[in-house]
Amino acid sequence: MIGVTLESVSKRFPGAGGAAVDDVDLSIEAGEFFTLLGPSGCGKTTTLRMIAGFYFPSSGRIRFGDEDVTRKPPNRRDTGMVFQNYALFPHLTVAQNVGYGLKIRKIRGAEARRRIDEALRQVHLDGYGDRRIDQLSGGQQQRVALARALVIRPRTLLLDEPLSNLDAKLREETRTEIRRIQREAGITSIYVTHDQAEAMAMSDRIAVMEGGRVRQVGTPREIYHRPATAFVARFIGRSNVLELPVLAARADSVDVRLPGGATRTVAAPAEHGLTESARALVSIRPEHIGLCGPEDPDALPGRITDVEFTGMTTNLTVDVSGQELTVAAVDVPDTPAVGDRIGLRLPAARMWVVRP
Amino acid sequence: MTVATTAPPTPRTDPAAGTGRTGRARRLADRLRGGSDGGWFPYLLALPLALVLWGYVVQPMLATFVESAGGDGVDNYLAFLSGSGVARSSLLTSLGISAASVLCCGVVGVGMAFLLKRFAFPGRRLIEAIILVPAALPPLIGAISFQLLYSETGILPRGLQHLLGTDEPVLPFDGIAGVLVVHTFTMYPFFYLAASAALAGMDPSVEEAAYNLGASRVRVWRTVLLPMLTPALVSASLLVFMTSLASYTAPLLFGVDRTMTMQIYINRTNGDLPMASTYASVLGVVSVLFLLGMRWYEGRRSYRSQSKGISTHRREIRNPVGRWLALVGSVLATVVLLAPVATIALVAFSVDGSWTTQVLPTDYTTQNFVRIFADPRAFQPILNSLRMSLLATAACVVVGVLVAYAVRRLTFVGRGLLDVAVMLAWALPGTVVAINLIAAFSTGSPFSLGQVLVGTFWIMPLAYFVRFLPLVFRSSSAALAQLDPSLEEAARNLGASWLRAFVSITLRLMFPGVLAGALLAFVHGVGEFVASVLIYTASTAPISVEINNRMYSFEVGTAAAYGMLQVVLIFVVMVMSGRLERGGPTAREATRWTN
Numbered sequence: 001m002i003g004v005t006l007e008s009v010s011k012r013f014p015g016a017g018g019a020a021v022d023d024v025d026l027s028i029e030a031g032e033f034f035t036l037l038g039p040s041g042c043g044k045t046t047t048l049r050m051i052a053g054f055y056f057p058s059s060g061r062i063r064f065g066d067e068d069v070t071r072k073p074p075n076r077r078d079t080g081m082v083f084q085n086y087a088l089f090p091h092l093t094v095a096q097n098v099g100y101g102l103k104i105r106k107i108r109g110a111e112a113r114r115r116i117d118e119a120l121r122q123v124h125l126d127g128y129g130d131r132r133i134d135q136l137s138g139g140q141q142q143r144v145a146l147a148r149a150l151v152i153r154p155r156t157l158l159l160d161e162p163l164s165n166l167d168a169k170l171r172e173e174t175r176t177e178i179r180r181i182q183r184e185a186g187i188t189s190i191y192v193t194h195d196q197a198e199a200m201a202m203s204d205r206i207a208v209m210e211g212g213r214v215r216q217v218g219t220p221r222e223i224y225h226r227p228a229t230a231f232v233a234r235f236i237g238r239s240n241v242l243e244l245p246v247l248a249a250r251a252d253s254v255d256v257r258l259p260g261g262a263t264r265t266v267a268a269p270a271e272h273g274l275t276e277s278a279r280a281l282v283s284i285r286p287e288h289i290g291l292c293g294p295e296d297p298d299a300l301p302g303r304i305t306d307v308e309f310t311g312m313t314t315n316l317t318v319d320v321s322g323q324e325l326t327v328a329a330v331d332v333p334d335t336p337a338v339g340d341r342i343g344l345r346l347p348a349a350r351m352w353v354v355r356p
Numbered sequence: 357m358t359v360a361t362t363a364p365p366t367p368r369t370d371p372a373a374g375t376g377r378t379g380r381a382r383r384l385a386d387r388l389r390g391g392s393d394g395g396w397f398p399y400l401l402a403l404p405l406a407l408v409l410w411g412y413v414v415q416p417m418l419a420t421f422v423e424s425a426g427g428d429g430v431d432n433y434l435a436f437l438s439g440s441g442v443a444r445s446s447l448l449t450s451l452g453i454s455a456a457s458v459l460c461c462g463v464v465g466v467g468m469a470f471l472l473k474r475f476a477f478p479g480r481r482l483i484e485a486i487i488l489v490p491a492a493l494p495p496l497i498g499a500i501s502f503q504l505l506y507s508e509t510g511i512l513p514r515g516l517q518h519l520l521g522t523d524e525p526v527l528p529f530d531g532i533a534g535v536l537v538v539h540t541f542t543m544y545p546f547f548y549l550a551a552s553a554a555l556a557g558m559d560p561s562v563e564e565a566a567y568n569l570g571a572s573r574v575r576v577w578r579t580v581l582l583p584m585l586t587p588a589l590v591s592a593s594l595l596v597f598m599t600s601l602a603s604y605t606a607p608l609l610f611g612v613d614r615t616m617t618m619q620i621y622i623n624r625t626n627g628d629l630p631m632a633s634t635y636a637s638v639l640g641v642v643s644v645l646f647l648l649g650m651r652w653y654e655g656r657r658s659y660r661s662q663s664k665g666i667s668t669h670r671r672e673i674r675n676p677v678g679r680w681l682a683l684v685g686s687v688l689a690t691v692v693l694l695a696p697v698a699t700i701a702l703v704a705f706s707v708d709g710s711w712t713t714q715v716l717p718t719d720y721t722t723q724n725f726v727r728i729f730a731d732p733r734a735f736q737p738i739l740n741s742l743r744m745s746l747l748a749t750a751a752c753v754v755v756g757v758l759v760a761y762a763v764r765r766l767t768f769v770g771r772g773l774l775d776v777a778v779m780l781a782w783a784l785p786g787t788v789v790a791i792n793l794i795a796a797f798s799t800g801s802p803f804s805l806g807q808v809l810v811g812t813f814w815i816m817p818l819a820y821f822v823r824f825l826p827l828v829f830r831s832s833s834a835a836l837a838q839l840d841p842s843l844e845e846a847a848r849n850l851g852a853s854w855l856r857a858f859v860s861i862t863l864r865l866m867f868p869g870v871l872a873g874a875l876l877a878f879v880h881g882v883g884e885f886v887a888s889v890l891i892y893t894a895s896t897a898p899i900s901v902e903i904n905n906r907m908y909s910f911e912v913g914t915a916a917a918y919g920m921l922q923v924v925l926i927f928v929v930m931v932m933s934g935r936l937e938r939g940g941p942t943a944r945e946a947t948r949w950t951n
Contacts, residue, residue, distance in 0.1 A: 014767075054845055074848040075857075087846035091864055101850035152850060 009060035080149030095129030290345035299343030411803035416796035465547025479686025494883025602785030745881025748820030756828030782826035786886030835869025
């Protein structure tokens with residue numbers, strides 16, 4: 001098991017304007033399930049392809065453990081990659097697909113058969129070896145791709161949106177399965193997705209990317225509860241980001257004034273750079289906002305502009321002096337209606353200062 | 357708490373520094389094994405390809421221009437502008453024939469497409485099956501069969517004369533009219549295929565929307581259907597125009613001397629290479645302009661339906677009169693479409709010299725075929741054609757596949773030029789290709805290893821290579837477009853070197869497309885006449901040239917027998933590549949599983 005390190009890696013494509021990947025530093029630990037998460041065009045796939053060796057970085061270094069692989073061709077990196085469309089060889093059987101990498105490594109005969117069988121068993125496809133690729137369902141093809149990547153016992157497993165071509169139910173089953181296999185093999189894995197729920201459910205750590213840059217690296221909990229920027233707050237789950245005047249600033253917290261006049265002491269990250277009379281961006285999740293009467297002095301008074309009943313929660317959109325806030329309430333005392341006046345309770349412990 | 361990554365700053369070192377000599381050697385080895393990832397790799401592949409295309413396509417074209425400009429070059433070019441010379445009238449005749457061909461082919465091709473794709477009537481399936489037969493004939497045999505059928509000495513005019521008891525043959529086609537008949541029959545498929553494809557890709561709901569909004573049938577045609585077909589029709593027009601301009605056999609057989617291609621031939625055989633080069637340069641430039649116009653136009657507009665709805669229903673013809681007309685029309689169309697092949701087959705069994713003024717040959721024999729196979733001298737042209745076509749096809753496959761790969765899969769400066777050079781080979785008429793090679797290789801050149809190629813065996817396969825490279829290139833390129841690049845990447849990721857991944861995955865999966873292109877190139881090679889007739893020698897005469905020579909010495913039966921062999925070969929190959937396109941058992945299996 002080895003870790004993967006990216007040091008100030010950038011990638012510019014000829015003819016394209018800016019950098020597709022801009023000065024990315026990542027340190028992925030051995031055995032970790034690490035996810036690159038971001039919207040399309042954020043540079044996550046380019047980053048993965050640089051790790052696989054399909055692109056060489058314009059600048060910076062990539063290391064597998066202590067070995068510098070920056071300019072190493074893909075066939076000499078010993079990574080196992082699962083492609084978005086699986087990229088199974090249509091002219092080969094399932095077993096021949098899985099055995100392709102073994103053949104190149106000159107592992108033949110009984111040993112090859114044993115390892116192919118083992119890999120197919122691992123992905124619950126024992127007995128499928130003689131099938132043709134076009135005889136498999138999408139989910140089965142996906143598992144063949146995984147077996148083909150794992151059978152060569154690669155140093156790292158690279159997964160490029162492997163679930164995006166599956167339907168919703170199969171997607172959830174498969175992500176549990178991938179995580180189980182990864183844990184059993186104990187293999188360092190780098191996973192690319194734009195689906196934040198997938199990233200949250202599977203990852204040890206997540207790097208959130210936007211515009212070619214890494215905006216935050218952390219465990220799912222850290223990223224959810226302590227998003228670094230307004231973008232991360234909004235991209236991971238849903239979030240209300242309020243712009244509030246700062247009354248006082250300290251090293252790890254700031255006092256802000258809410259629209260109703262109440263004040264809150266809100267935790268802030270180190271080096272938040274806020275001073276008195278600046279305006280702070282404060283995030284709070286919809287499910288952390290409480291409901292009360294509009295006359296409550298400690299609450300934000302507002303007017304309901306939309307009500308959406310989803311079963312588990314009731315989602316309210318509330319207009320608070322020009323700013324729209326989303327509230328996800330599990331228990332709603334009375335049936336709220338559009339136009340009703342309502343009070344919102346924002347607990348200071350659930351609020352967090354984010355960077356723009 | 358971790359917020360945003362800040363990896364410890366590591367000192368940046370130049371990868372070349374520090375590790376020294378051994379490091380450099382290792383990196384070089386890495387690159388060599390790495391292949392396509394190195395920045396220079398695309399150039400390693402593209403450079404030899406560029407040299408081949410330069411040496412055998414572009415540079416010969418320039419050599420022709422130099423040849424034409426030498427001596428009284430300016431006078432030669434001025435002849436095209438001045439009043440009543442042969443040059444000017446040839447250019448105008450060529451352009452006129454081409455324009456008329458476009459019109460005739462357009463009417464026939466679009467009409468056929470509408471009839472067959474929009475209406476259901478008895479005989480439709482049969483006609484659809486054989487509609488491309490006339491166009492599949494080798495150019496010389498196509499023209500000869502029409503001459504045997506429709507010219508003054510042809511079967512139909514004489515048959516009508518016999519039937520009606522007139523003094524002269526009835527409705528003979530001669531001169532330019534004859535050329536137009538040949539062009540219409542052999543080139544209408546450009547329009548038919550383009551219009552059929554456009555009709556098939558058209559969303560029927562667009563038409564229904566027009567009816568729904570209150571438009572009459574005529575109005576729907578005028579305001580919806582025809583405008584939507586326009587891009588397909590313009591492309592087809594340009595193709596037919598280019599092909600007509602390049603047409604050589606039809607003017608040759610119907611005796612229209614004042615066309616560009618005929619003038620090239622006449623000047624060349626009279627030994628006036630500069631004048632032949634002048635004609636070739638002018639024709640080449642016009643053809644290339646048309647090619648560029650076509651590419652520009654195709655890049656500019658295309659209507660494609662957005663919806664995935666059902667395709668148009670064919671309208672059943674219910675009117676009884678209409679049904680009878682359709683039936684008669686079907687029978688007539690079938691006869692007309694099959695007549696050329698039937699004629700060649702019939703005449704192939706006629707005794708040489710026995711067919712003079714009768715409607716049909718009177719004496720039949722199998723001796724023509726026996727003699728071709730028994731007499732080594734008569735068999736030589738067949739051997740020549742097979743050998744030269746095989747050589748050319750092999751070269752076409754190697755260069756065509758690699759150029760397609762380079763153009764489609766690699767990024768390098770000058771990629772577009774490579775693409776253009778192949779298309780140039782496609783745009784140039786066969787006569788021009790021949791003159792270009794004569795001009796370039798009548799003295800030693802680095803590309804011929806210092807040898808004079810004119811008058812040798814090698815210039816023939818070289819001409820075939822230049823003419824048919826685009827066929828292999830296009831089918832390879834289409835096969836590559838169907839292939840997901842990540843397949844090759846997956847192989848690389850699993851440890852395969854570039855070469856191994858290319859051979860075991862990419863080339864393996866391209867194979868059906870490449871084979872189809874190679875078969876097409878081979879068949880065209882065996883049928884080649886236009887370039888061959890300008891560069892063959894007594895010992896390298898291919899089948900088509902032999903046919904032409906036999907026609908001149910009135911051995912019509914033997915000529916048709918050679919032609920029949922070409923036709924049989926073509927149909928065997930057509931059936932084979934039809935199999936390839938539909939896919940083998942695997943593709944059928946796949947469709948069964950996905951449905």
